[in-house]
């Protein structure tokens with residue numbers, strides 16, 4: 001039973017959290033045929049590439065500033081209802097541009113959703129702007145420049161997501177330099193679809209405080225020690241890893257092994273309805289599939305707050321709430 005525990009989430013893609021019922025209503029509203037991506041209340045994909053395609057198609061039914069406010073508010077309300085006190089949402093202003101809404105209106109909608117949810121429940125949230133690898137280095141640099149110049153206090157981090165098999169991390173290093181120079185927190189998807197080398201690449205080329213997933217670092221024990229020595233925090237999403245078949249089952253998932261090797265680990269849901277999960281379920285899995293007790297789970301939540309991309313006053317307040 002983990003429902004009573006306070007929760008923190010560092011790794012959730014906003015459009016990846018879209019409830020199927022809301023996506024269906026949006027598709028109906030705009031007369032969009034979503035039947036190839038959403039059937040019987042579930043998103044339809046069969047491997048990582050088709051998941052990314054499905055994700056991009058689903059994102060297209062969210063079109064206006066108000067749509068993004070509603071999506072954000074809906075997900076944060078869901079988190080608050082399970083005792084979540086802090087959430088970092090991975091957002092893509094580039095996507096706002098691609099659908100003709102514009103990056104500023106996209107972010108304004110998301111921020112409005114954060115404010116509405118915070119007023120209702122007190123949940124705190126910040127935004128991590130992401131570039132998408134499969135749109136190429138120039139688009140990722142554009143996302144970094146947007147984040148760096150936005151002057152928006154809710155945008156506190158920069159990430160690289162998308163097709164991990166496309167290019168090498170070094171191709172995207174310039175984008176991270178821009179984000180670092182702007183004082184943004186750095187995190188990057190690595191060691192999810194690609195092996196340990198992608199985590200080593202990320203450490204060499206980006207020097208991030210955190211890594212999204214990073215779980216395949218377990219294939220190289222020297223690298224695991226390097227992560228532990230550096231104190232790099234892993235945003236681990238076990239349900240996502242099993243759904244995408246990174247590991248065949250929870251028994252072979254390395255969450256516990258990484259933690260016992262001294263790596264800083266945290267728990268998140270990634271794209272919850274796409275992977276038939278939720279932050280609530282990920283916390284329950286930590287107890288039931290991985291055998292962690294309440295104190296160990298609280299320690300992971302504390303690690304997440306310590307690694308959150310927030311100002312020190314907010315961090316102190318979150319630690320006090322935990």
Ligand SMILES: Nc1ncnc2[nH]cnc12
Pocket residue numbers: 013016055161162163189192240270271
């Ligand atoms: N799990 C994931 N990995 C990489 N890119 C993503 N975009 C949305 N979810 C993702």
Ligand SMILES: [Zn+2]
Pocket residue numbers: 011013161189212270
């Ligand atoms: Zn992710």
